[in-house]
Amino acid sequence: MDLDVLPVDIALREPFGIATGAKTAALNVFVRATLADGTRGWGEAAPFEAVNGERREVALGAIHRARDTLVGWDARAWRSLGGQLRELAPESPSARCAIETAVLDAITRSLGISLATFFGGLETELFSDLTITTGTAARARESAFSIARQGYRTIKLKVGGSSVADDVARIRAVIEAAPSCSLVLDGNAALTQEDAVAIALECKTMGGELALFEQPCAREDDDAAIFVHDRARVLVCADESVGSVKDVARLARKGAAQAINLKITKSGVVECYDMACVARAHGLGLMVGGMVESSMAMSASAHLACGVGGVEFVDLDTPLWLVDEPVVAEMTREGPRLSIAKVRAGHGARPSDAWLAERRVEP
Ligand SMILES: [Mg+2]
Missing domain, CATH: 3.20.20.120 (Enolase-like C-terminal domain)
Incomplete structure (x- = not known):
C-alpha cells in the first residue's frame, strides 16, 4: 500500500460559527491510498481548531509520519489500522480518519462493494x-x-x-x-x-x-x-x-x-x-x-x-x-x-x- 497527501482549501459561503470560535474556510487534507492491485481510495482530514485544537499542519505532519510506516503494509488487516494509527498519530484524529477512510475506500472498491x-x-x-x-x-x-x-x-x-x-x-x-x-x-x-x-x-x-x-x-x-x-x-x-x-x-x-x-x-x-x-x-x-x-x-x-x-x-x-x-x-x-x-x-x-x-x- 502507498499513500498520497494533498492539502485542499475550500471557501465557505459564510463563517461556520460555534460557541468556541468560527471557521471561514475549510483547510482540509485529501489522502489517496493505492493498493498493491492498483485500486485507489480517497479519504479526508478536516481538522477544526475551535472544536479540538487540531490544525492542518498537525494533521499533515501526522499523515506523513504514518505514511513512512504504512508503505508496504498489508491493507487487508484493516482492523488493526485504528490502533496502529493511534500510536503513530495520537495528536491527530483527523489524520487517522483520512488514512482509514482512504484504505477502506480502496479495499471496498477492490472488492466491488460499497463501504455501507x-x-x-x-x-x-x-x-x-x-x-x-x-x-x-x-x-x-x-x-x-x-x-x-x-x-x-x-x-x-x-x-x-x-x-x-x-x-x-x-x-x-x-x-x-x-x-x-x-x-x-x-x-x-x-x-x-x-x-x-x-x-x-x-x-x-x-x-x-x-x-x-x-x-x-x-x-x-x-x-x-x-x-x-x-x-x-x-x-x-x-x-x-x-x-x-x-x-x-x-x-x-x-x-x-x-x-x-x-x-x-x-x-x-x-x-x-x-x-x-x-x-x-x-x-x-x-x-x-x-x-x-x-x-x-x-x-x-x-x-x-x-x-x-x-x-x-x-x-x-x-x-x-x-x-x-x-x-x-x-x-x-x-x-x-x-x-x-x-x-x-x-x-x-x-x-x-x-x-x-x-x-x-x-x-
Ligand atoms: Mg457537536
Missing part, C-alpha cells in the same frame, strides 16, 4: 438536519424559515456563543419560523450546567420540540451532563466528551449521555464502528456528524451510518456551506434526504478531475 455494504448494509438513506450557526436572532429566524421550506424536519442550533437571553431569543425565532421542525441544541461544551438547564426549559416552555441537547457543558464534566439531563428532562448527546469506545462505556455506566455523536474525523472510522456497536449494547442513541467537511468525508460517514443502521440523528450538512467543493460524489442529496443507493463501490466520492488536473495529479 462492508459495514453491514442495513440502510441506503438518511435524513439529515441542517445547522444554524451562532449569530443574531434575526439571522436564525431567516435561516429557520428557509430550512423548513426545504423540507427539513430537524434544525440543529448552535448555542452558548452569547448570553442565555440571546440564545433564548434565537430559539424563539427558530420555533416561530419553523414550528414543524424538531430542535437539536449544540452547546459545544461552552455552557454552565445552570445556563444549559435554563435554555432547555425555556425552549420547552416556548413549545419547542427539543429532541436532543448536544454537549451542553465541558467535555470532562460528566456530572454536569447528568445535571442537565435530570433537571431539564432532556436527552443529552455526548460529542466533545466521547472519542473512543472507552468513553462510550464510561458515559453509559455513569448515565452521563443518552446518545453519542459519531464523527469519523474525531475518532477514526474503525473506532467509530466499534463505538456504534458498544453504544447500542448500552442502549444509547446514535447520531452521526462531522466537522467542516466536503462530500468526501460526509459520504464515508453516511456509509458507516447506513451500514450499521439505526442512526437516529443525522448531521451531515457541511457540504452545503462550501463554495465549489472540488469533489464528485455518488451519494445524492435532495433537501434532507441523503441516498447512497446508487453507490457501486467504496464510499463513491473522490476529487474532481479538474481539481486533480490543476495539481498535476493523475486521476
Whole structure:
C-alpha cells in the first residue's frame, strides 16, 4: 500500500460559527491510498481548531509520519489500522480518519462493494438536519424559515456563543419560523450546567420540540451532563466528551449521555464502528456528524451510518456551506434526504478531475 497527501482549501459561503470560535474556510487534507492491485481510495482530514485544537499542519505532519510506516503494509488487516494509527498519530484524529477512510475506500472498491455494504448494509438513506450557526436572532429566524421550506424536519442550533437571553431569543425565532421542525441544541461544551438547564426549559416552555441537547457543558464534566439531563428532562448527546469506545462505556455506566455523536474525523472510522456497536449494547442513541467537511468525508460517514443502521440523528450538512467543493460524489442529496443507493463501490466520492488536473495529479 502507498499513500498520497494533498492539502485542499475550500471557501465557505459564510463563517461556520460555534460557541468556541468560527471557521471561514475549510483547510482540509485529501489522502489517496493505492493498493498493491492498483485500486485507489480517497479519504479526508478536516481538522477544526475551535472544536479540538487540531490544525492542518498537525494533521499533515501526522499523515506523513504514518505514511513512512504504512508503505508496504498489508491493507487487508484493516482492523488493526485504528490502533496502529493511534500510536503513530495520537495528536491527530483527523489524520487517522483520512488514512482509514482512504484504505477502506480502496479495499471496498477492490472488492466491488460499497463501504455501507462492508459495514453491514442495513440502510441506503438518511435524513439529515441542517445547522444554524451562532449569530443574531434575526439571522436564525431567516435561516429557520428557509430550512423548513426545504423540507427539513430537524434544525440543529448552535448555542452558548452569547448570553442565555440571546440564545433564548434565537430559539424563539427558530420555533416561530419553523414550528414543524424538531430542535437539536449544540452547546459545544461552552455552557454552565445552570445556563444549559435554563435554555432547555425555556425552549420547552416556548413549545419547542427539543429532541436532543448536544454537549451542553465541558467535555470532562460528566456530572454536569447528568445535571442537565435530570433537571431539564432532556436527552443529552455526548460529542466533545466521547472519542473512543472507552468513553462510550464510561458515559453509559455513569448515565452521563443518552446518545453519542459519531464523527469519523474525531475518532477514526474503525473506532467509530466499534463505538456504534458498544453504544447500542448500552442502549444509547446514535447520531452521526462531522466537522467542516466536503462530500468526501460526509459520504464515508453516511456509509458507516447506513451500514450499521439505526442512526437516529443525522448531521451531515457541511457540504452545503462550501463554495465549489472540488469533489464528485455518488451519494445524492435532495433537501434532507441523503441516498447512497446508487453507490457501486467504496464510499463513491473522490476529487474532481479538474481539481486533480490543476495539481498535476493523475486521476
Ligand atoms: Mg457537536
